[in-house]
Amino acid sequence: MKTETMIEEKENTAMNIIKKGRGELFTDPDPDHARIFFRKKSRKMVNKSMTLTKAIETFVHDGDYLAMGGFGGNRSPIAACHEILRQGRRNMGFAGHTASHEFEILSAGEVFDRVDAAYIVGLEARGLSPCARRYMQTGKVKVTEWTNYCISARLRAAAMGVPFVPTRNLLGTDTFEYSGSIIVECPYTGKKLALQPALYPDVAIIHVHESDVYGNCRIRGILKSDNDLARAAKRTIITCERLISNEEIRRDPSETTIPYFLVDAVCEVPYGNYPGNMVYEYFSDEEHLREWLKAEEDPEVFKEFLQRNIYDCKDHHEYINRNGGMEKILKLRTIEHLLHKEADK
Amino acid sequence: MKLQYNSMELMICVAARELEDGSTLAVGTGAPCAAAMLAQKLNSPNLAIMFEAGSVSPILPEMPISVGDSRASHKAVMVSTMGAIMETCSRGYVDYTFLGGAQIDMYGNLNSTYVGGTHQKPKVRFPGSGGANDFGSFCWKMMVLTVQDARRFVEKCEFITTPGWLQGGNSRYEAGLPEGTGPYKVFTNMAVMDFEPESKRMRIISINPGYSVKDVQDNCGFELLKAPQITETQPPTETELKILREEVDPHRYVIGR
Numbered sequence: 001m002k003t004e005t006m007i008e009e010k011e012n013t014a015m016n017i018i019k020k021g022r023g024e025l026f027t028d029p030d031p032d033h034a035r036i037f038f039r040k041k042s043r044k045m046v047n048k049s050m051t052l053t054k055a056i057e058t059f060v061h062d063g064d065y066l067a068m069g070g071f072g073g074n075r076s077p078i079a080a081c082h083e084i085l086r087q088g089r090r091n092m093g094f095a096g097h098t099a100s101h102e103f104e105i106l107s108a109g110e111v112f113d114r115v116d117a118a119y120i121v122g123l124e125a126r127g128l129s130p131c132a133r134r135y136m137q138t139g140k141v142k143v144t145e146w147t148n149y150c151i152s153a154r155l156r157a158a159a160m161g162v163p164f165v166p167t168r169n170l171l172g173t174d175t176f177e178y179s180g181s182i183i184v185e186c187p188y189t190g191k192k193l194a195l196q197p198a199l200y201p202d203v204a205i206i207h208v209h210e211s212d213v214y215g216n217c218r219i220r221g222i223l224k225s226d227n228d229l230a231r232a233a234k235r236t237i238i239t240c241e242r243l244i245s246n247e248e249i250r251r252d253p254s255e256t257t258i259p260y261f262l263v264d265a266v267c268e269v270p271y272g273n274y275p276g277n278m279v280y281e282y283f284s285d286e287e288h289l290r291e292w293l294k295a296e297e298d299p300e301v302f303k304e305f306l307q308r309n310i311y312d313c314k315d316h317h318e319y320i321n322r323n324g325g326m327e328k329i330l331k332l333r334t335i336e337h338l339l340h341k342e343a344d345k
Numbered sequence: 346m347k348l349q350y351n352s353m354e355l356m357i358c359v360a361a362r363e364l365e366d367g368s369t370l371a372v373g374t375g376a377p378c379a380a381a382m383l384a385q386k387l388n389s390p391n392l393a394i395m396f397e398a399g400s401v402s403p404i405l406p407e408m409p410i411s412v413g414d415s416r417a418s419h420k421a422v423m424v425s426t427m428g429a430i431m432e433t434c435s436r437g438y439v440d441y442t443f444l445g446g447a448q449i450d451m452y453g454n455l456n457s458t459y460v461g462g463t464h465q466k467p468k469v470r471f472p473g474s475g476g477a478n479d480f481g482s483f484c485w486k487m488m489v490l491t492v493q494d495a496r497r498f499v500e501k502c503e504f505i506t507t508p509g510w511l512q513g514g515n516s517r518y519e520a521g522l523p524e525g526t527g528p529y530k531v532f533t534n535m536a537v538m539d540f541e542p543e544s545k546r547m548r549i550i551s552i553n554p555g556y557s558v559k560d561v562q563d564n565c566g567f568e569l570l571k572a573p574q575i576t577e578t579q580p581p582t583e584t585e586l587k588i589l590r591e592e593v594d595p596h597r598y599v600i601g602r
Contacts, residue, residue, distance in 0.1 A: 071398040071413030071427075098398070098413070098475060122472035124411045125374040125598065139466030145458065147474040148397055149431035156428055168435055169482040172511045172520030173454075174504045175474050178464055183521070192521025222399030222413055223426045279415045286410070336415060338406060 015187055021179035023144030026093045026114050027065050029197035031161045037234050043261045049213040052239060052272075052315070055265035056083045059235045060203050065093035066112070067155075067199075067233065069206030069226040072124055073101035073276035073284065075219070077207040077239050079269045079316035085109035086311060095201060096120035097151040097225065100129075101276055104292065107132040108306055114142040116199070118151045126289060130296040145178040152225045154199035158232030166193035204233030206258070207273050209281070211240040215263025216249040216256050221279035223257065230258040239269045241281060271329060274320055283335040288323050350581050352492075352534030353600050354589060355553060357383060358581035360443070360490050360532045368440040369393045371430070371480045374409055375599055376490050377443030382408065382593045387585065395439060397476035399425045408594060431476070434483035437523070442480035443488050447471055448502045451547050451567045453489065453509025453528030453540060455481065456502040464504070474506050481507035482522055486529035493533035498565040510545035517545070536561045537578055541570050551576040 028034075050058075060066065070076035081102050094112040096103060098119040106112055108131050121132045135141065146154075149169055157165040170176040171183065171192055181194045206226050210218040215238055219226060230236050238258070243266070249256060271278075275285035295305035313319045320329065334340050350358075357380045364370060364384035372381050372394060382405045385392050393402040398413030401423040409417035418424050433439060446455035447469075457477060461468025481487050487509070491497060509528045511517045518524055531538040531547060535556040541548045548570030549561055554577065562569055581589075594600050 072411045074398070074411055074413040074415075096473075100411070117473045119472045119475035121470055122475075125408075126410060128471070133470050136470040137462075137467055143464065145464075145473060147478040148427055148476040149479040152426070152428040152431065168521070168523060169431075169479045171482065171522050172508045172517065173478060173506065175458070175478050175506050221415070221418055222396075222424045224398055224413065225427055227426065228428070277411070277414045279418065283415065284410065341406075 016185040018183040018185060018192060021176055021181045023178050023180040024114075024142060025180040025197060026116060026144065027199055027201065029157070029163045029199070031163055031198060034158065034200045034234070035161065045214045045260055047213045048215050048263060049243065049266045049268065052079060052083050052267040052269055055237045055267050056080065056087055059237055059264055060084060060089060062089055063091045064202035065095075067095035067097065067201035067204045067229055068099065068102055069204065069224065069229055070273070070276070071222060071224045072098045072119070074273075075207055075221065075278055076102050076273055076276050077205040078102065078105070078274060078276055079272040080205045080207075080237065080239055081105040082310050082313070082316060082319060084111055095151060095199065098148055100124060101289065101292075104129040104132050107135040108302070110135060113140060115144070116146055116151060117143050118146045118148045123289070123293070127293060129293065131302060143178075144180050145175045147175060150179065150181065150196050151199065152228070153196035155225045155228040155232045157196060157198035158200045159228040162198065164195040164197050166195055168193060170194040199232060201229070201233045203235045203237065204229050205237045205239065206230060207239045208258070209241050209278075210244045211238050211266050212244055212246045212249050212260075213266055214246060214260035215258065215266050216246065216260045217258040217263070218255045219257045227257055230262045235264045236262050237265045237267065238263050239267045239272045241270055241272065241278065243268045269316055271320055272316060274316070274329070275323070277336070281336060282329060282332040285323070285328065285332055348581065348583060348586065350586055351600065353602055354586060355581055356490055356532050356534055357589060357600065358585040359537065359578055360488065361387065361585070363488065363530065364389050364392050364441060367391050369395060369438060370441040370443070371395045371397065371434055371439050371476070371484055372443050373412055373475070375445070377445070378408055379589070379593050379599045380443065380490065383585065383589050386588050386592055395430050395433060397427055397430050397479075399427055399430060401425060401430070408598060431479050431483070434480060437485070439484045441486050441488060442484035443490055444477050444481055444507060445489060445491050446477070446506065448497060448499050449489060449491065449531070450499055450502045450509070452511060452513050452545055453487070453531065453547060454502050454505045454511065455489070455507040455509065456504045458504045458506045460503055477507040481509070483526065485526055487527065488529055489531045491531070491533060493535040493561060493564045495564050495566045498567065500567045510540060513545040514543070535564065538569065539572070546570050548572050549575055551578045553578045554580050
């Protein structure tokens with residue numbers, strides 16, 4: 001009978017869904033929708049350098065889903081976070097993919113109202129951010145739980161142009177229950193697999209060591225998922241420590257992590273990761289990061305702190321100048337290269 | 346002369362002894378990282394540390410503040426991606442992980458997501474999984490280093506962020522987690538625990554100097570099983586303490602807590 005055959009075929013071919021997480025998907029995992037967007041995106045190798053103010057104005061909109069490069073304040077686009085606050089972005093979605101100081105800043109501006117949470121609120125060994133915690137405890141933010149690997153895998157799926165990739169984490173936990181993952185039975189082995197839906201952010205901001213004006217980027221040190229992030233995002237803003245020539249990029253293409261056609265804007269922002277740690281450049285300003293945590297304890301004090309350090313600053317250089325300027329930067333460069341230890345000997 | 350040490354120093358020294366030379370370990374910052382660094386400097390110079398931000402087998406010059414900072418990739422053999430590290434764990438190449446959390450239950454499940462209220466409006470929000478669920482799912486032996494406290498050792502985690510033995514028995518593997526993985530040991534300031542092989546319930550295997558079985562049970566929110574032979578934990582040696590204090594954590598970031 002025809003119906004039976006169809007059922008049989010379905011059983012032979014379909015992946016058996018075991019369980020669905022109850023978490024909301026904040027982005028569309030459909031690769032064909034993304035392909036239509038990417039098809040229209042310009043591939044021209046043109047000068048994309050502009051001010052950070054202009055880049056945020058042009059490419060970061062209220063309601064967009066935002067993801068950031070770097071790992072927990074290390075090689076993170078801190079200058080861009082400040083500019084997003086100054087421009088008052090609201091109702092954004094955000095990928096909390098080990099977002100520490102970035103998350104602290106964006107929470108202070110109440111920039112997002114929905115979060116894919118892998119690692120949020122904390123600053124690793126430094127403790128937890130009182131401000132981020134307060135914001136997440138208001139009930140105003142929609143949260144879907146994931147793990148760090150989930151978000152890496154989701155960006156990988158998007159970069160591959162497929163709707164999901166399977167992994168073997170999440171199983172048996174409440175992290176799964178509150179995620180947007182689906183557990184299925186593997187059609188080859190019968191094993192249980194968690195599907196990680198492709199994550200295509202509307203906009204990614206990635207801080208890199210070097211870029212040319214076209215957006216060919218060099219990243220030193222750990223990559224986290226930034227190679228995939230630039231490929232998955234619909235729009236990508238690059239902030240860089242320094243601009244370099246296209247000739248230099250072409251001299252050694254093995255150094256290029258992100259090619260120009262993925263990039264929409266290139267902003268030269270030296271020390272753009274301050275007060276975070278930019279590997280091989282400058283170490284984190286632990287003293288100033290402690291000031292953040294201390295100020296956050298009292299919402300009134302924190303309001304003033306934000307006024308002084310973000311809202312009253314014209315740009316990131318003014319922020320750095322208000323916190324020790326070049327003298328501080330030189331000290332952080334010394335610490336980064338462990339030169340202070342050599343001096344001790 | 347009797348050696349003086351605090352409970353954090355004791356926990357780190359005891360935990361470090363588990364990490365044999367030539368093994369691989371996925372770890373975060375804080376006390377577990379101190380244990381890894383101590384092991385590297387004492388008996389396990391070829392202990393390969395993996396940090397989830399992408400660093401493979403660094404030689405730590407001092408304790409990293411973040412697993413993605415410059416210290417965490419100092420003299421590494423490779424810097425890679427988060428996916429590459431997690432997939433190394435998923436393939437079965439990583440022997441150990443050290444984790445912690447706001448709550449741990451009798452099956453070694455961990456909560457680092459929230460406590461009190463609801464998921465949408467929690468009383469206290471914590472970071473969430475980070476890489477913990479991934480490491481706890483994939484690494485062969487999961488170890489926990491934490492303070493013995495009845496508010497932390499709870500009958501049932503309010504939220505299972507990271508899988509331990511789940512509901513005990515065979516439930517971990519029935520859920521689909523890779524065969525042969527699971528919680529192995531728990532190190533606290535008062536005792537060392539493992540998990541009874543059949544029920545997968547936490548049980549005391551050794552008591553730290555100065556404490557009794559009663560002390561451990563009094564500071565635990567569920568009934569602990571007892572191993573047939575409960576031994577006394579070997580206290581830190583002079584060498585362990587010297588290296589821990591002078592080379593691993595000279596600023597006392599962790600051992601001064």
